Amino acid sequence: MFEWFWNILSSLGxxxxxxxxxxxxxxxxxxxxxxxxxxxxxxxxxxxxxxPTAEEVIIGSVRFRAFDLGGHAAARQxxxxxxxxxxxxxxxxxxxxxxxxxxxxQELGQLLDDTNLADVPFLVLGNKIDLAGAASExxxxxxxxxxxxxxxxxxxxxxxxxxxxxxxxxxxxxxYGDGFRWVSQYI
Amino acid sequence: xxxxxxxxRDGLRWSALIWPWSRLEATRSVIPFAAMYTPLKNxxxxxxxxxxxxxxxxxxxxxxxxxxxxxxxxxxxxxxFCSGRNPIPPQYSEIAQNNLPAEQIFTTVEYMLPRPMAPPxxxxxxxxxxxxxxxLRVAKESLMKAISLVPPETIVALVSFxxxxxxHVLGFTDSVKSYVLRGDKDYTSQNIxxxxxxxxxxxxxxxxxxSVAVQGATxxxxxxxxxxxxxxxxxxxxxKDPWPVKQNQRPKRCNYTALSVxxxxxxxxxxxxxxxVVALLGGPPTQDPGKVVKLELGDxxxxxxxxxxxxxxxxxxxxxxxxxxxxxxxxxxHTIDVFSCSLDQVGLYEMRSCVDRTGGYFVxxxxxSHPMFxxxxxxxxxxxAEGKLNMGFQGSMEIHCSREIKIAGxxxxxxxxxxxxxxxxxxxxxxxxxxxTWRLCSLDPSTTLSAYFEVVNQHSSAFRExxxxxxxxxxxxxxxxxxxxxxxxxxxxxxxxxSNINQVxxxxxxxxxxxLVARLSVWKTENEEAFDILRWLDRKxxxxxxxxxxxxxxxxxxxxxxxxxLYPQFMFNLRRSQFLQVFNYSPDETAYYRSYLxxxxxxxxxxxxxxxxxxxxxxxxxxxxxxxxxxxKPDSILLLDTFFYVIVFCGERIAQWRKAGYHEDPQYAALxxxxxxxxxxxxxxxxxxxxYSRYIEADEKGSQARFLLAKLNPSISYNNEEQVGQQxxxxxxxxxxxxxxxxxxxxxxxxxxNS
Numbered sequence: 001m002f003e004w005f006w007n008i009l010s011s012l013g014x015x016x017x018x019x020x021x022x023x024x025x026x027x028x029x030x031x032x033x034x035x036x037x038x039x040x041x042x043x044x045x046x047x048x049x050x051x052p053t054a055e056e057v058i059i060g061s062v063r064f065r066a067f068d069l070g071g072h073a074a075a076r077q078x079x080x081x082x083x084x085x086x087x088x089x090x091x092x093x094x095x096x097x098x099x100x101x102x103x104x105x106q107e108l109g110q111l112l113d114d115t116n117l118a119d120v121p122f123l124v125l126g127n128k129i130d131l132a133g134a135a136s137e138x139x140x141x142x143x144x145x146x147x148x149x150x151x152x153x154x155x156x157x158x159x160x161x162x163x164x165x166x167x168x169x170x171x172x173x174x175x176y177g178d179g180f181r182w183v184s185q186y187i
Numbered sequence: 188x189x190x191x192x193x194x195x196r197d198g199l200r201w202s203a204l205i206w207p208w209s210r211l212e213a214t215r216s217v218i219p220f221a222a223m224y225t226p227l228k229n230x231x232x233x234x235x236x237x238x239x240x241x242x243x244x245x246x247x248x249x250x251x252x253x254x255x256x257x258x259x260x261x262x263x264x265x266x267x268f269c270s271g272r273n274p275i276p277p278q279y280s281e282i283a284q285n286n287l288p289a290e291q292i293f294t295t296v297e298y299m300l301p302r303p304m305a306p307p308x309x310x311x312x313x314x315x316x317x318x319x320x321x322x323l324r325v326a327k328e329s330l331m332k333a334i335s336l337v338p339p340e341t342i343v344a345l346v347s348f349x350x351x352x353x354x355h356v357l358g359f360t361d362s363v364k365s366y367v368l369r370g371d372k373d374y375t376s377q378n379i380x381x382x383x384x385x386x387x388x389x390x391x392x393x394x395x396x397x398s399v400a401v402q403g404a405t406x407x408x409x410x411x412x413x414x415x416x417x418x419x420x421x422x423x424x425x426x427k428d429p430w431p432v433k434q435n436q437r438p439k440r441c442n443y444t445a446l447s448v449x450x451x452x453x454x455x456x457x458x459x460x461x462x463x464v465v466a467l468l469g470g471p472p473t474q475d476p477g478k479v480v481k482l483e484l485g486d487x488x489x490x491x492x493x494x495x496x497x498x499x500x501x502x503x504x505x506x507x508x509x510x511x512x513x514x515x516x517x518x519x520x521h522t523i524d525v526f527s528c529s530l531d532q533v534g535l536y537e538m539r540s541c542v543d544r545t546g547g548y549f550v551x552x553x554x555x556s557h558p559m560f561x562x563x564x565x566x567x568x569x570x571x572a573e574g575k576l577n578m579g580f581q582g583s584m585e586i587h588c589s590r591e592i593k594i595a596g597x598x599x600x601x602x603x604x605x606x607x608x609x610x611x612x613x614x615x616x617x618x619x620x621x622x623x624t625w626r627l628c629s630l631d632p633s634t635t636l637s638a639y640f641e642v643v644n645q646h647s648s649a650f651r652e653x654x655x656x657x658x659x660x661x662x663x664x665x666x667x668x669x670x671x672x673x674x675x676x677x678x679x680x681x682x683x684x685x686s687n688i689n690q691v692x693x694x695x696x697x698x699x700x701x702x703l704v705a706r707l708s709v710w711k712t713e714n715e716e717a718f719d720i721l722r723w724l725d726r727k728x729x730x731x732x733x734x735x736x737x738x739x740x741x742x743x744x745x746x747x748x749x750x751x752x753l754y755p756q757f758m759f760n761l762r763r764s765q766f767l768q769v770f771n772y773s774p775d776e777t778a779y780y781r782s783y784l785x786x787x788x789x790x791x792x793x794x795x796x797x798x799x800x801x802x803x804x805x806x807x808x809x810x811x812x813x814x815x816x817x818x819x820k821p822d823s824i825l826l827l828d829t830f831f832y833v834i835v836f837c838g839e840r841i842a843q844w845r846k847a848g849y850h851e852d853p854q855y856a857a858l859x860x861x862x863x864x865x866x867x868x869x870x871x872x873x874x875x876x877x878x879y880s881r882y883i884e885a886d887e888k889g890s891q892a893r894f895l896l897a898k899l900n901p902s903i904s905y906n907n908e909e910q911v912g913q914q915x916x917x918x919x920x921x922x923x924x925x926x927x928x929x930x931x932x933x934x935x936x937x938x939x940x941n942s
Contacts, residue, residue: 028890032771033918043905044770045919047897048890050553051532051773054490067487068771070530072890074553078530084435084485116435171905171918 025092027071030127083116095126121162121186130169198228204694212685213642217731221639226662234289246271252677295676304669309342309462317438318469325555336568339412348445349428357414370441385455404456443477461580463522476508479534505537513540520581522629536774545628546600562879575667582627582664589657596620599636635788655679701757702792732935745932760797798829815900819915826865832881842886
């Protein structure tokens with residue numbers, strides 16, 4: 001009964017769960033592009049992000065306060081200032097940039113090991129699958145060390161940190177929707 | 188006369204040289220009737236300094252200029268502004284048509300006024316100590332460098348802060364001493380003066396003997412020649428703020444109180460003389476009235492979205508607090524410069540009035556160790572050929588104009604002096620209006636103001652052929668050498684009758700017009716609530732085209748005269764620029780970018796709106812290229828200059844060759860030369876520029892390439908990639924220039940048909 005009531009409200013835009021999410025990943029992974037698509041459903045060509053920015057985006061019944069943090073090496077130093085009170089991390093990987101897979105793996109590893117983020121759900125998005133030569137989901141799992149993940153089920157798993165990888169193409173606007181639906185159930 | 192000649196002669200660029208005679212016709216012309224004026228521009232043909240007081244019209248106070256008519260027989264001169272008759276003063280008794288003083292020949296002259304010299308300029312350095320040891324060390328080195336660069340008579344003071352504010356004693360002491368003020372307390376200006384015992388005022392403190400001065404501000408403000416040793420010792424002893432920073436918290440910082448103390452030091456001892464507060468900030472204020480974010484890291488710095496939706500709980504209070512500092516500095520005629528070195532925001536957006544109203548500079552960099560800070564800081568303190576700082580102080584600018592026009596306002600790094608007069612428009616206000624005089628706490632050869640006017644003639648009033656409108660800019664300031672100067676530029680412009688639209692059209696300077704509109708649009712976004720600036724710009728552009736373009740049966744027949752042909756493209760790029768689009772920019776970044784659009788000259792401001800692109804390849808000399816994605820070629824290198832950053836971009840094949848090391852093989856010396864040419868050109872651009880530009884090297888399809896792609900017209904986007912094969916494309920849903928122009932032609936034509 002209540003469930004139904006909240007659904008009506010949220011479909012009317014009157015009730016949202018609030019959540020703080022971080023968009024992390026190496027530079028040129030697609031964080032800013034993702035942010036703009038979620039905000040306006042439009043694609044833009046942005047310059048590399050310098051200072052962190054934030055936008056309010058609504059996906060399903062969750063109102064996200066999304067933070068887009070710069071991905072170049074220097075900018076990564078500020079990431080940890082944003083770890084407190086985070087509800088989810090979205091980690092983007094450029095699935096075509098093989099030269100930097102190791103770097104991406106290291107950064108992701110550090111995030112997963114960080115005690116401040118110990119219970120935080122992680123959504124890994126393998127972006128740019130529209131381009132020729134993109135790594136497959138299996139390849140990316142292998143390289144990023146994500147063989148053991150939560151599973152893409154719609155029933156939330158208990159007692160483990162939710163972690164899953166979804167492949168997507170932001171410019172074709174495919175794939176990330178499933179990822180966000182998956183992560184929403186843990187918020 | 189062409190536009191650049193006028194700029195070289197007077198430092199002036201008008202949106203149009205010939206104006207329509209009546210208010211109605213002027214409104215119909217859509218473009219603002221306005222000028223970009225650079226008061227301290229280095230003019231090649233200006234006569235030597237005039238070492239006497241200027242003569243002014245006793246009716247309207249306009250200064251004697253080449254447009255005044257002299258009647259040597261009756262010993263009078265006639266003022267063209269008010270038609271007033273003035274007696275020729277005795278010192279001009281020899282005046283005759285063949286013996287005219289310089290101010291009667293040259294439209295721009297500079298007087299050196301016979302006054303006692305002003306004391307040397309003062310700098311109060313404000314140093315944030317809540318940064319890492321390594322960063323603090325670099326910041327201290329930069330300060331040492333600065334005092335080695337400025338002339339030794341320059342007065343300096345040092346304020347450091349963390350949780351609390353330390354004012355360091357530089358004079359009359361043998362040991363390192365400082366006064367400490369609490370950072371979390373809201374002191375009034377008077378509180379600060381009492382606590383620091385700043386009671387003694389200006390001239391006494393500067394010129395007085397030791398016995399008098401010991402108590403006053405001179406303990407803190409000393410000439411470098413006297414205090415260099417002390418200044419160095421204090422800096423050497425200065426450590427990181429000792430106050431512990433808890434886990435998941437920010438350091439306790441009192442940027443506001445530190446600035447307030449620095450301004451108070453100068454208020455009490457240097458009122459009316461040239462001085463700057465130079466703040467080096469490493470993070471946001473977290474505890475005083477200027478607080479922009481909580482101590483806890485869980486609270487994040489406000490974004491544009493937060494401010495827009497009023498979810499930024501500290502925003503209004505902080506803006507108000509910094510506004511009071513700005514007002515105090517303006518009243519004393521002092522400038523505030525902010526060098527912020529941080530990867531995240533430090534609250535520049537809240538502080539913007541402190542910088543923008545006092546003629547200060549914003550410089551932002553990711554760290555004190557980054558060249559964007561280090562090089563800019565050095566350039567800032569560089570002396571010119573005469574061994575003086577390249578800046579003027581305590582300036583004011585007054586505008587006089589003839590009766591057919593009134594002053595609508597000024598946009599630039601100035602503050603109003605609230606002097607109303609008959610020549611001030613009561614009806615329209617563009618930027619800072621309601622006055623005919625503005626304060627320029629400091630100005631330098633690049634400081635450029637835009638002055639907007641209103642044509643007030645009634646449509647019915649009779650038009651006389653050959654009639655001129657007159658505008659005079661009178662800029663008084665303190666030169667860095669201590670002399671008082673007065674720069675006067677007088678300009679006469681033609682009127683034309685309403686039916687002569689062609690005359691107005693052919694006299695438009697599209698570059699100046701674009702910058703004048705750009706500044707106005709930024710002003711409107713900042714000062715008018717919920718204003719849809721893009722619609723406003725589009726409407727203006729459509730109206731302008733329907734006024735000045737020629738139309739035919741088809742869309743293709745639409746054409747603009749050659750001197751207006753680029754204007755729509757300027758507007759297209761302005762709409763897309765970071766001045767109006769805040770997505771992916773923090774409020775601090777926005778404040779920084781906008782402050783330069785509002786202070787640089789036409790050429791630089793236009794460069795910020797529409798960057799320049801040069802293409803280099805093996806077969807032909809470097810040439811300007813279209814700002815379009817089609818300019819990307821596998822075998823060419825591009826150099827893009829956006830004012831704020833300069834990027835050298837290698838096409839795919841060139842990048843492959845370079846990665847393979849071909850350029851190191853002597854038989855491919857041409858490749859080596861090709862790789863070096865754009866880098867050399869980039870280096871010479873950056874060398875000249877303040878603030879020091881970010882320099883980027885990128886390869887096609889690489890991560891850094893986005894710095895280039897974001898500025899190019901997406902004529903080929905992913906929406907039409909099927910047709911293009913291997914050509915580079917841009918992933919965007921933004922309209923291309925072609926689509927924009929097609930829509931513009933259609934709308935303009937409709938607008939003509941409807942009217």
